Amino acid sequence: MIHIEQLHKQYEGRTVVHALNLRVNPGEIYALLGPNGAGKSTTIGCLLGFVKPDGGRIQLAGSPLPPAEAAVRHAAYIAENVALYEKLTGIENVEFFMRLLGRKPRAGEIEALLKRAGLPEHAWRRQASGYSKGMRQKVGIVMALAKGAQVLVLDEPTSGLDPEASVTFGESIRELARDGAAVLMATHDLFRAQELAHRCGMLVAGHLVGEWTLGELNAGELERNYLSTLAGV
Numbered sequence: 001m002i003h004i005e006q007l008h009k010q011y012e013g014r015t016v017v018h019a020l021n022l023r024v025n026p027g028e029i030y031a032l033l034g035p036n037g038a039g040k041s042t043t044i045g046c047l048l049g050f051v052k053p054d055g056g057r058i059q060l061a062g063s064p065l066p067p068a069e070a071a072v073r074h075a076a077y078i079a080e081n082v083a084l085y086e087k088l089t090g091i092e093n094v095e096f097f098m099r100l101l102g103r104k105p106r107a108g109e110i111e112a113l114l115k116r117a118g119l120p121e122h123a124w125r126r127q128a129s130g131y132s133k134g135m136r137q138k139v140g141i142v143m144a145l146a147k148g149a150q151v152l153v154l155d156e157p158t159s160g161l162d163p164e165a166s167v168t169f170g171e172s173i174r175e176l177a178r179d180g181a182a183v184l185m186a187t188h189d190l191f192r193a194q195e196l197a198h199r200c201g202m203l204v205a206g207h208l209v210g211e212w213t214l215g216e217l218n219a220g221e222l223e224r225n226y227l228s229t230l231a232g233v
């Protein structure tokens with residue numbers, strides 16, 4: 001579960017997130033939409049403890065810990081470009097990550113996770129320096145799976161992915177949500193948001209100006225809502 005109450009953030013005296021309230025339940029995928037500079041990444045930064053908020057309350061996975069510590073324990077973060085140890089192979093990256101979590105992988109466990117996330121077998125033992133963006137995202141998914149993350153946070157996850165990679169990635173996200181993760185995804189990809197998310201919210205200049213339940217809307221209607229909401233702000 002992700003629970004944000006009255007989140008407030010300023011930079012150099014300018015408020016970039018205003019009294020934001022947002023809740024993502026276990027098993028739910030929530031798409032955070034909004035134009036460039038709306039405050040999506042800042043909100044994510046506050047959620048994961050990278051950015052210090054100026055006010056409000058954040059709770060992750062029901063933990064009483066501050067966001068940075070709760071995120072280390074319960075959350076996985078997949079950025080637009082997943083950073084990996086370039087000299088290590090896919091398998092070695094995941095193994096290293098698991099050891100950081102204090103886990104010794106069982107025989108065949110990493111291979112099974114890589115397969116589940118759809119990383120082609122020929123890449124498993126190749127250095128990550130040669131991985132494409134989509135391949136990196138898949139390793140990110142494996143890390144979320146290995147961690148059993150209860151909270152998954154994604155920033156522009158499908159930007160620059162080809163349609164097939166985007167679909168495969170979406171399937172992995174759905175699977176993680178079906179396993180009970182609360183998923184928050186900041187995106188400009190309205191089509192993918194409509195396809196994947198259960199709900200979406202629109203952030204404009206740090207204000208949450210609209211929230212919609214998807215499923216009732218097709219991608220065209222979501223785009224019309226987005227544009228008319230933007231025009232009305």
Ligand SMILES: Nc1ncnc2c1ncn2[C@@H]1O[C@H](COP(=O)(O)OP(=O)(O)OP(=O)(O)O)[C@@H](O)[C@H]1O
Nearest residue numbers: 011012016034035036037038039040041042043186
């Ligand atoms: N470290 C910082 N110092 C000063 N201003 C910042 C800093 N980080 C972000 N901002 C400002 O905060 C506002 C929100 O930025 P943020 O990156 O959160 O928006 P965003 O919705 O993620 O945008 P995009 O869709 O372009 O990624 C912007 O006006 C940005 O210039």
